[in-house]
Amino acid sequence: xxxxxxxxxxIVDTLHLEDxxxxxxxxxxxxxxxxxxxxxxxxxxxxxxxxxxxxxGIKDMKEGRPAMQSINTLAxxxxxxL
Amino acid sequence: xxxxxxGIGVLGGFGCGIGDLNKALITGKRSSSTMVIxxxxxxxxxxxxLANTDRLKSFVNKRDLRRxxxxxxxxxxxxxxxxxxxxxxxxxxxxxxxxxxxGYGSTCNTFDLQNSVITExxxxxxxxxxxxxxxxxxxxxxxxxxxxxxxxxSVSHYDMSITSAFLSAYQWLQEERVESVLVGSVDExxxxxxxxxxxxxxKGNKKEGFVGKMNPEHAIIGEGANFFVLARENETxxxxxFIEDVxxxxxxxxxxNLPENAAFFLGADGYSECDEQYAxxxxxxxxxxxxxxxxxxxxxxxxxxxxxxxLSNKSGTIxxxxxxxxxxxxxLNVIRHNENLGSRRICCLKLGAGGSYGxxxxxx
Numbered sequence: 113x114x115x116x117x118x119x120x121x122x123i124v125d126t127l128h129l130e131d132x133x134x135x136x137x138x139x140x141x142x143x144x145x146x147x148x149x150x151x152x153x154x155x156x157x158x159x160x161x162x163x164x165x166x167x168x169g170i171k172d173m174k175e176g177r178p179a180m181q182s183i184n185t186l187a188x189x190x191x192x193x194l
Numbered sequence: 195x196x197x198x199x200x201g202i203g204v205l206g207g208f209g210c211g212i213g214d215l216n217k218a219l220i221t222g223k224r225s226s227s228t229m230v231i232x233x234x235x236x237x238x239x240x241x242x243x244l245a246n247t248d249r250l251k252s253f254v255n256k257r258d259l260r261r262x263x264x265x266x267x268x269x270x271x272x273x274x275x276x277x278x279x280x281x282x283x284x285x286x287x288x289x290x291x292x293x294x295x296x297g298y299g300s301t302c303n304t305f306d307l308q309n310s311v312i313t314e315x316x317x318x319x320x321x322x323x324x325x326x327x328x329x330x331x332x333x334x335x336x337x338x339x340x341x342x343x344x345x346x347x348s349v350s351h352y353d354m355s356i357t358s359a360f361l362s363a364y365q366w367l368q369e370e371r372v373e374s375v376l377v378g379s380v381d382e383x384x385x386x387x388x389x390x391x392x393x394x395x396x397k398g399n400k401k402e403g404f405v406g407k408m409n410p411e412h413a414i415i416g417e418g419a420n421f422f423v424l425a426r427e428n429e430t431x432x433x434x435x436f437i438e439d440v441x442x443x444x445x446x447x448x449x450x451n452l453p454e455n456a457a458f459f460l461g462a463d464g465y466s467e468c469d470e471q472y473a474x475x476x477x478x479x480x481x482x483x484x485x486x487x488x489x490x491x492x493x494x495x496x497x498x499x500x501x502x503x504x505l506s507n508k509s510g511t512i513x514x515x516x517x518x519x520x521x522x523x524x525x526l527n528v529i530r531h532n533e534n535l536g537s538r539r540i541c542c543l544k545l546g547a548g549g550s551y552g553x554x555x556x557x558x
Contacts, residue, residue: 126320128260149257156321164318 416490
């Protein structure tokens with residue numbers, strides 16, 4: 113399973129997105145855009161889950177904002193620190 | 195001042211909605227589940243009356259519920275059912291206060307959170323799980339979903355929680371701080387409670403010197419929610435009758451002053467060592483009943499008794515009691531068949547931990 117696939121499953125499972133499957137999330141679509149509709153509380157949960165499952169910390173907004181643009185940017189951020 | 199009950203929303207082992215509770219009172223039908231808990235000593239089985247929240251999807255869209263756990267879902271559904279019953283779901287509700295009582299709080303979520311902190315090598319704590327574990331989370335979600343900006347209060351006072359909440363609601367309405375109050379309570383089943391039941395009440399697992407005070411035949415864990423829309427009587431009348439008085443105190447220190455010409459709905463649920471003490475305080479010949487056989491044992495069970503009292507006011511009938519052996523007394527005049535309410539008021543009385551008591555009287 114690729115990092116992107118792991119992230120999609122993680123987001124769907126831990127954010128309880130019952131109306132969407134991991135496969136329906138596109139690699140480049142904005143995480144906080146209209147389709148997924150995530151919000152700031154989800155962002156905090158993603159930070160926690162990424163640290164919990166990948167051991168990679170997102171320290172602050174400066175790191176977090178560019179890293180959490182999409183599945184691809186988040187995967188690249190994680191892989192660069194593994 | 196009289197406080198009328200405009201709407202009621204209930205869910206528990208008897209079903210979902212005031213209609214299901216009414217049916218259960220007539221038929222005695224309720225649904226007990228057997229919960230399996232995995233322990234290091236093997237699987238154990240625990241009976242429980244559980245609540246189903248499927249109907250919540252007809253009030254709130256799926257996406258808005260995604261962060262909300264079972265405990266909070268029960269509370270939200272209770273609120274929506276009460277507002278629907280009061281025909282206030284889509285109406286301009288004016289200034290409404292919200293008060294939510296709970297004896298245990300969000301136990302499943304809180305214990306899971308604690309477990310994750312204790313068992314993980316590095317302590318992690320999910321922000322969503324943490325935010326749902328705080329006692330006022332349910333009240334917050336309700337305010338958000340109803341878009342209510344009036345006063346919002348969460349009350350936790352173990353088995354006096356619902357009486358305490360009604361006392362605050364009564365005060366808010368008396369002070370004309372709000373036009374109506376959505377007040378109620380919620381408690382949930384958890385594995386910890388199930389394990390507790392197994393250790394202390396299971397017939398094959400008696401601990402000397404403790405179980406003797408309890409009543410394992412009746413002590414079935416219950417969960418659910420009960421909510422009420424209250425308003426000042428001069429603003430609106432209701433077929434459910436009105437709240438006449440709310441009192442709290444300590445019966446061991448000062449005894450209890452109970453209302454006259456009342457039938458008593460007693461909060462005996464098999465858990466409390468107080469169950470057998472009701473007989474000491476109830477006036478001779480007064481009719482009494484216990485309905486915990488329909489909703490189980492939970493700190494906020496009195497809320498269901500209030501709903502049943504409201505149904506009695508509406509129908510003019512006092513429904514037959516559950517098994518009278520719960521009181522372990524021949525002195526009480528237990529209602530064995532449905533009876534005409536007549537001109538009686540109904541007093542919902544709970545004797546609780548540490549000698550505390552609370553009662554709420556309703557009249558037609």
